[in-house]
Amino acid sequence: MQPDQLLPGALAIAGPANPPVPFPAAAIRADCGPIVIWHWGVDPLAEVGDASLALVLSRTARRADGRVAHADIVALLRHRPDALTRLLPPFGALGASPEGAEAVADSMGFQHIFHSDPGEGTVPLVSTSALLAARALDAQLDPMAVGIQSLLGWQLGGNSLFAGVKKLEAGAVVTLDERGVTLTKTSARRHEPISPAEAVQEAADLLRTSLNAVLDDYPDAVLQLTGGMDSRLLLSAIPPARRRGLRAMTLDVPGKGDTAIASMIAQQYGIRHDVRGLTDVAGVSAVEAWELCRIEATRLDAMADPVALAAQRIAERAFDQGVRISGLGGEIARGFYYVGRVRDRTYDRQDAARLAAWRMFVNEAVEPGLLVGEFAAWAESVATAQVHDALVDGGEEWFRATDELYLRHRMQRWAGATDLAVSVERIVINPMLDEGFLDLAYRLRPQDKVNSRFLGALQMELDPELGKLPLDGRPAPATYAAPSRWEPVTQLASTGKRFARKAIQRVQRGNRPPAGGTILAAKVVEHWRAESQVLRPLEELDFVDPSWVSRVLDGSVDPRPSSVAFLTNLIVATSDAG
Structure with missing residues (x-):
């Protein structure tokens, strides 16, 4: 550290x-x-x-x-x-x-x-x-x-x-x-249900108030504009008269369609749009890559992904920092962990185990072999039990419990940690994390949120014109606001595709690296191989397999970005010198 x-x-x-x-x-x-x-x-x-x-x-x-x-x-x-x-x-x-x-x-x-x-x-x-x-x-x-x-x-x-x-x-x-x-x-939730129409009106009023106040306080604030729904909602909450000259930025990530859609919107409304790519990651030296990841692990208290954050920070170097308006939080209102037909039901440990295995342990898990076999098996059992306990804390109904799991666990421990870490460079304002907005999302039935129904209706209330423009790889928000009678079939087909992707990912025992993460992780490993003493703190940890570490150092294993992130965190957590 x-x-x-x-x-x-x-x-x-x-x-x-x-x-x-x-x-x-x-x-x-x-x-x-x-x-x-x-x-x-x-x-x-x-x-x-x-x-x-x-x-x-x-x-x-x-x-x-x-x-x-x-x-x-x-x-x-x-x-x-x-x-x-x-x-x-x-x-x-x-x-x-x-x-x-x-x-x-x-x-x-x-x-x-x-x-x-x-x-x-x-x-x-x-x-x-x-x-x-x-x-x-x-x-x-x-x-x-x-x-x-x-x-x-x-x-x-x-x-x-x-x-x-x-x-x-x-x-x-x-x-x-x-x-x-x-x-x-001290935080007490309101439990009385609310109709979708009431929730849409109250949420629209809240977002309009919030966005106007942000621009009053910070006229040069920059909107993080993507091809997704959340940033579209924030832009829609800004009065048309204040959009011309508004500053916006888009991070151009290969394989995503954010840039084309964001640029089209920016041109239509006279927004000053800044687009930058990830090209700088490749120019970082192995020594600098390790130093950047070690710094991020310190800022994250060794409890989130320092490789992903370091890659993001490199890509962000070309952007002005200042005050950033972010759409983080919209996920809460759409049922992030919903799968299949949404209707009230109870759940058991097997439901928790399936959710953990198929949705939670896939993207960020370390690869087989890094951990000693006995510890790895025990860790999966303990982590699955902890996911079940977290769900139970969220209530007896399955979909409401998964909402709470996402809101009270994933958001604060993953998104909160990374949001806090970038506060050194910029002020990040997330209007949809307002307690009033969260309260509205909590009081809606899961059936009212599934497949972005609530957010689609909110978009049409805020700005129907923007609601008719397509999203990145998805239909326009207007489609979600007024789904056809075929919508359940469409939803099941979409769920099937997601399950197929997760199944392939799980069978191949792979995960999805963050943007720029593969390049940066490879450079960190290059530094480890040149300066193997960096990994010395791992020798004291009896759950890390020393033979796997040796194979990394001799070049016979190229670890995943998630494994590089995990080991970086352990090194920072166990060594004063880092």
Whole structure:
């Protein structure tokens, strides 16, 4: 781990005055009663002179209608920290006084905050970095978390890679004082159902309010424009008069049709459109590739894909950073894990196992041989059981439970981690992660969301003209808003094609690499072969097969990008020097 590559953040501890932690060089110490806080890269909102401190841990603080003033954040931290969970993700804040400290996370848990176990015998701490928390607690790798990550590429729920280090639950408050760590859940869901017509109207009003407020606050904000539905919805929520001169960008990925559709839309509405490709990835040296991936693993707390993020960051170098409007979050309203005919039903462990094997373990899993056989078999069993437990936490009905699995696990632990990691370079605003929008999606029946019915209707409410233009490789949103009587047959045929692709992928025991990931991973392996001491930390891990590592180094095995990402994370997680 390289401390100076950590994201801006803080660590608060009610224990040893100087814990064995390699803090970033710019870290500032503040003493607040029984709590000692180190913070770096974030400016206090309140002075430390009265033994109090207030920190906003995210780049921005806003609701759908605009920015939230620092004075309001300080007041809420002191009197109503639970109210801060409603701010747009990612958002986090930490406040301290002579009585103790409190930290709060947004309703999606996108702002990653970690804490020690509330039980006795552990040092009470709160940290924005799981890596630093593990150093302070002298925590070892958690075998269950390692097994889960070897299959998913990310973590479930409150797991971290380290025993005794937990992620703060989405929409929760953690209190740190002389008594230890106390957790308070604050995010309450509305359960009353809503009609599709009501949901469409409320969602349209919310998105219009949000997009206008973003452009009022950041006139030069850039819309991430793709050929998909989510960015189309955001553009549609912007009044036509504000579209001319709007800035937009598209990452040109080979094999995708995003660029052609985005360019057509940009030309039609007078949008200033910037298109860049992935060509820079090939020009990176092996040494630089390893350094970039190691940095990203540090920023991701070794719990998401550093190869994919490094490749994305290389491609992003040519773009202006600033403020970015992203369509991340639209997936929540379309039933990401829905397969087959959607009707209310219960489920069992076999359903969970099938979902895990066919939809969750395919793209990010490490390849056979990397893990010792006994550990690999145990990891698959444990990870499948954990997926089932996560589904059970989401309710008794199958499709609603899969919605919760995607929303409360995949989104915060994968999308949240990567969204947070890029905040060093830019502010990312995701209007469809607003708690109000999530609430509407949650209250709809699965039958109202399946096959993008709700999002199609929302598109037609926002802008019917844009709704008639085709999507990348799919019909126009208008088709989803008013499906024909043949739609169930079409949906089943589409599901069959997806299953066929997954079946081939599973039989071939392959996965889908991220854009630019194959090239970058190959360069990382080239560096490993030239500097084999980089892999020395793996020798201490009894679940990694040393003969497989030897075959990688002698050139007889070229590992997948997912395996390179997994090993990079393990090296960063277990080595101070990296």
